[in-house]
Structures are given as C-alpha cells and as structure tokens.
Amino acid sequence: xxxxxYRQALRDTLRAEMHRDENVFLMGEEIGVFEGSYKITEGxxxxxxxxxxxxxxxxxEGFVGAAVGAAMLGLRPVVEIMTINFSLLALDQIxxxxxxxxxxxxxxxxxxxxxxxxxxxxxxxxxxxxQNVELYYAFVPGLKVVAPSTPADAAALLRAAIRDDxxxxxLENLGLYNTKGEVPDxxxxxxxGRAAVVREGTDITLVGYSRMAMIxxxxxxxxxxxxxxxxxxxxxxxxxxxxxxxxxxxxKTGCAVVAEDDWLTxxxxxxxxxxxxxxxxxxxxxxxxxxxxxxxxLPYAKPLENAALPSAESVTTVIYETLRAxxxxxx
Numbered sequence: 001x002x003x004x005x006y007r008q009a010l011r012d013t014l015r016a017e018m019h020r021d022e023n024v025f026l027m028g029e030e031i032g033v034f035e036g037s038y039k040i041t042e043g044x045x046x047x048x049x050x051x052x053x054x055x056x057x058x059x060x061e062g063f064v065g066a067a068v069g070a071a072m073l074g075l076r077p078v079v080e081i082m083t084i085n086f087s088l089l090a091l092d093q094i095x096x097x098x099x100x101x102x103x104x105x106x107x108x109x110x111x112x113x114x115x116x117x118x119x120x121x122x123x124x125x126x127x128x129x130x131q132n133v134e135l136y137y138a139f140v141p142g143l144k145v146v147a148p149s150t151p152a153d154a155a156a157l158l159r160a161a162i163r164d165d166x167x168x169x170x171l172e173n174l175g176l177y178n179t180k181g182e183v184p185d186x187x188x189x190x191x192x193g194r195a196a197v198v199r200e201g202t203d204i205t206l207v208g209y210s211r212m213a214m215i216x217x218x219x220x221x222x223x224x225x226x227x228x229x230x231x232x233x234x235x236x237x238x239x240x241x242x243x244x245x246x247x248x249x250x251x252k253t254g255c256a257v258v259a260e261d262d263w264l265t266x267x268x269x270x271x272x273x274x275x276x277x278x279x280x281x282x283x284x285x286x287x288x289x290x291x292x293x294x295x296x297x298l299p300y301a302k303p304l305e306n307a308a309l310p311s312a313e314s315v316t317t318v319i320y321e322t323l324r325a326x327x328x329x330x331x
Contacts, residue, residue, distance in 0.1 A: 001182040009151035028080030064090035084119035099142030120173040127297030138238040149213035156190030193240035201231030209235035247279035264292035
C-alpha cells in the first residue's frame with residue numbers, strides 16, 4: 001500500500017469521487033484559483049473547471065445555504081469551510097436546515113452534502129481560530145459527524161460521506177494534514193458510526209478521536225515498553241457514536257481514559273464516560289478519567305498554547321493515576 005499524507009488522501013478521494021459522479025462538486029472560499037488554504041483542492045479547478053470547483057464569497061451562511069438547496073435538488077456538494085470556527089457563521093443553515101429538512105418534509109427531500117472543515121490548536125492561530133466545536137454539531141439529530149485520524153480513514157470516510165444521503169460534517173485537525181500512513185490502492189468505503197480498536201490491550205482502554213486518537217496510539221506504543229497493555233479505541237464517528245465498541249473494550253480491560261482535543265466541561269468525553277457508566281459499570285475497577293484542554297480561550301504564545309493543549313504526557317499521567325488506583329505499580 002502506498003504511504004501518503006492525510007492531505008493527499010483527502011485530495012485523491014475528492015478527485016476520484018468527482019470522476020465517479022458528475023453530481024459531486026466543490027465550493028468554498030479560495031478553493032479554486034488559490035487551491036485552498038491548506039492545498040486540499042490543489043489542481044482540481046484546472047482539471048474540472050469552474051462549474052464543479054466554485055470559489056465563493058466570504059459569506060459562510062450564504063454558500064452553505066446554497067449547498068443545502070443544491071443538495072435538495074439532487075446534487076452532492078462538498079463544502080469547504082476554511083476553519084470550523086467560521087462554521088459558526090453558518091450555524092443556522094447547518095442546524096436548522098441541513099439537519100432538519102429530511103425529517104420536517106417527511107422524508108420527501110434528503111440533503112446529501114458534506115461540510116469539510118479543519119480545526120484544532122497548536123498552530124498559533126489565536127483563540128478564535130483554534131477551536132474544536134464539534135460538540136455543537138454532534139449534539140444535533142439529523143447530522144452525521146466524522147473525525148478520522150489516519151490517512152486511510154480520511155479517504156474511506158470521505159468517500160462514505162460523499163455517497164451518504166444525509167448531511168455529514170467532516171472534521172479535519174490541522175495537526176494531522178502532514179501526517180503519513182498507508183492507504184489501500186483499492187476503493188474502500190468506510191462505515192459511518194463504527195469505531196475501531198486500533199490496538200488491542202488488556203490493562204486499560206484509551207479512547208480518542210482525530211488528533212487525540214493519533215496521540216493515544218503513540219502513548220500505547222510507549223507504555224508497551226513498560227509492560228502496560230493499552231487498548232486504543234478510535235471513535236472515528238461522533239454521530240452516530242459506536243457505544244458498543246467502547247463498552248465492550250471497557251468490559252475487557254476494567255479501566256478507561258478518554259482523551260479529547262476540546263474543553264472538558266460538557267465535552268464529547270463526558271458523553272463517552274456516561275456511556276461507559278451505563279454499559280459497563282459492573283466491570284469498572286476505577287472511575288473513568290478524562291483528559292482535555294485547559295478551559296481557557298487558547299493562548300497565542302507558543303509555550304502557553306502547548307501548556308493548554310492535551311498531550312501524550314498528560315494522557316500518560318492520567319493512565320498512571322488510573323492504574324495506581326487499582327493497585328498497579330506504574331511510572
């Protein structure tokens with residue numbers, strides 16, 4: 001299998017899906033002539049032309065609304081919002097229209113659209129450009145929300161999202177774009193709503209998604225050298241959420257830590273912790289622990305930004321604390 005970047009996996013998949021289905025088209029700010037702020041759409045305007053790669057004004061509510069209308073009429077728009085922070089300007093179109101039209105019209109109209117958008121801190125972009133606000137969308141029935149962590153899953157889930165008849169928010173962390181991984185040559189269509197056990201373990205379950213799933217795998221590899229067996233669950237999908245895979249893993253290990261690239265209070269991790277408590281309470285040997293970023297607007301200064309974000313070190317510390325609570329000598 002070829003080894004490519006997360007960025008290249010997205011671009012290759014967009015190109016292949018546009019060749020496969022002429023109803024697939026792209027729209028967003030600076031995705032055409034400039035080839036995208038993160039170069040995901042590099043070369044696509046030249047190949048497909050302005051009809052299918054459409055530069056939009058700086059008006060998120062307007063062009064997301066246009067995409068909703070296009071999807072209702074049978075097209076399959078893939079909208080790029082430059083960062084998830086700017087999606088807040090289109091919140092009404094996403095939450096009150098894209099998510100609700102199928103239900104409000106009794107199934108007569110579907111909205112097969114994808115909104116691709118990166119987020120996350122670590123790039124010194126300041127507090128208003130460094131957020132992960134996926135919770136706003138994972139909360140909403142009618143939307144599907146995916147957050148792949150590897151190039152292979154990025155390709156497979158983007159393919160699935162474009163072919164899905166429901167609106168899908170496709171989350172990309174800025175810190176993942178240059179990461180590399182194997183991607184199958186053959187066409188693989190991912191399953192939205194299915195988590196993956198990316199590393200088997202017996203001592204503790206570590207749950208993450210997007211960048212934190214990558215960090216979780218690194219932590220598990222490091223702790224294996226100390227004789228600690230960490231099972232890593234990559235959520236991949238936030239709505240639908242694969243509670244079964246999470247619960248079954250915790251039943252096996254008896255301990256759980258959840259890592260997320262967001263604020264702790266009311267976060268995705270809280271939902272996962274509740275799901276574990278409901279589904280695996282009798283199997284728990286210690287309370288479920290959570291690791292998240294500091295509850296502050298993310299600082300611009302690099303030392304402060306690093307201190308605020310969750311890291312491999314902070315995840316490792318909480319794993320040690322959890323295992324010590326069950327009598328294990330670690331660290």
